[in-house]
Amino acid sequence: MAGKIITISSGKGGVGKTTTTANLGLGLAMLGERVICIDADIGLRNLDVMLGLENRIVYDIVNYIEGHCRLRQAMVRDKRFPELYLMPAAQTRDKNAISVSDMKRVAHEAAELADYVLIDSPAGIEQGFRYSVTPADLVLIVTNPEVASVRDADRVIGLLEAEGWAPAQLIINRIKPDLVRRGEMLDADTVLDLLAISLLGIVQEDPNILIASNRGQPVVLDDHSIAGQSFRNVARRLRGEDVPFEPLKSPSILQRIFGAR
Amino acid sequence: MNLLNRLLRRRDPSGQDIAAQRLRLVLTHDRANISPGILALLKDELIAVISRHLEIDAEKVQVNFTEDQRETRLVADIPLMQARHRRSSD
Ligand SMILES: Nc1ncnc2c1ncn2[C@@H]1O[C@H](COP(=O)(O)OP(=O)(O)O)[C@@H](O)[C@H]1O
Ligand SMILES: [Mg+2]
Numbered sequence: 001m002a003g004k005i006i007t008i009s010s011g012k013g014g015v016g017k018t019t020t021t022a023n024l025g026l027g028l029a030m031l032g033e034r035v036i037c038i039d040a041d042i043g044l045r046n047l048d049v050m051l052g053l054e055n056r057i058v059y060d061i062v063n064y065i066e067g068h069c070r071l072r073q074a075m076v077r078d079k080r081f082p083e084l085y086l087m088p089a090a091q092t093r094d095k096n097a098i099s100v101s102d103m104k105r106v107a108h109e110a111a112e113l114a115d116y117v118l119i120d121s122p123a124g125i126e127q128g129f130r131y132s133v134t135p136a137d138l139v140l141i142v143t144n145p146e147v148a149s150v151r152d153a154d155r156v157i158g159l160l161e162a163e164g165w166a167p168a169q170l171i172i173n174r175i176k177p178d179l180v181r182r183g184e185m186l187d188a189d190t191v192l193d194l195l196a197i198s199l200l201g202i203v204q205e206d207p208n209i210l211i212a213s214n215r216g217q218p219v220v221l222d223d224h225s226i227a228g229q230s231f232r233n234v235a236r237r238l239r240g241e242d243v244p245f246e247p248l249k250s251p252s253i254l255q256r257i258f259g260a261r
Numbered sequence: 262m263n264l265l266n267r268l269l270r271r272r273d274p275s276g277q278d279i280a281a282q283r284l285r286l287v288l289t290h291d292r293a294n295i296s297p298g299i300l301a302l303l304k305d306e307l308i309a310v311i312s313r314h315l316e317i318d319a320e321k322v323q324v325n326f327t328e329d330q331r332e333t334r335l336v337a338d339i340p341l342m343q344a345r346h347r348r349s350s351d
Contacts, residue, residue: 147280147287154288161331183275190281194288196330 011152052216
């Protein structure tokens, strides 16, 4: 049976799509799933460094599409989890190097080899967005609890509905429990109410994410990170497990003093 | 809204409330693909058209969008002028 194709999208840039893709890819692999992560952000390759796989890239997705290598050659295997692969974006090309039908073909071929294919979509709602969401069985919309980001998320959800694309689920990222409690930040309920789609996960602001991306070791691997726990839970929900939403936790005094863990 | 705020009976709307309110408005207009200025125009035209047939209280006319899940509808509330010489029965 072919694997499930999940696209991570947002409209707005910098909200945490690549972070989410890397952590869910690893999170699913940790649960024993075969995963292929496709970096669809052609020209702005990033998923490789988030996953810590940048040094092992030989070929990329555009090389494969243009027939310069075989599919397997365009996939970098993760040493931590040999059932996890990255298909890197081309760095020196642009989004026009891939068409909607190219991406459809690649995603479906990848789905024959994996349980989950995760596509990290570029920002925007143009060509890169289109070829990223077209093959999807499910679109994860990442948003931050702020006006501009929620607005862009709504636009993407509207486009998915209008075009009859895949159903969407929401991940609210970078929520700050202290600010929500003081009434200075949108809370998850309000965002959900406005966007009116189902919730898959809430990920708190966590300084470990920066540390993790510096090292190429996503937080999902870190047992002590609050965000890591949230990503592990999202991975389990994706597999259909009924995992309750974790309560918002403020960092402990120690975590505050030392910045991170 | 937390307990402290409620105890202090803060009168200013919180950043959270303001953000939610502003979002509600932009989302409604985005979804309907209509700018806020158009809505005012539409209201004036509605009043003009309906006034040709009915005596309405133009001051009190309200034209707004309402949202139910992701469905948007345009709701016009158009009060009629009190009919002074209404027949008691037909
Ligand atoms: N939950 C979080 N807590 C702290 N920093 C985060 C969190 N999620 C993302 N970031 C940071 O935000 C930045 C943008 O994230 P990224 O995943 O590259 O966004 P996108 O792919 O949507 O452009 C990165 O520097 C990342 O480290
Ligand atoms: Mg990205």
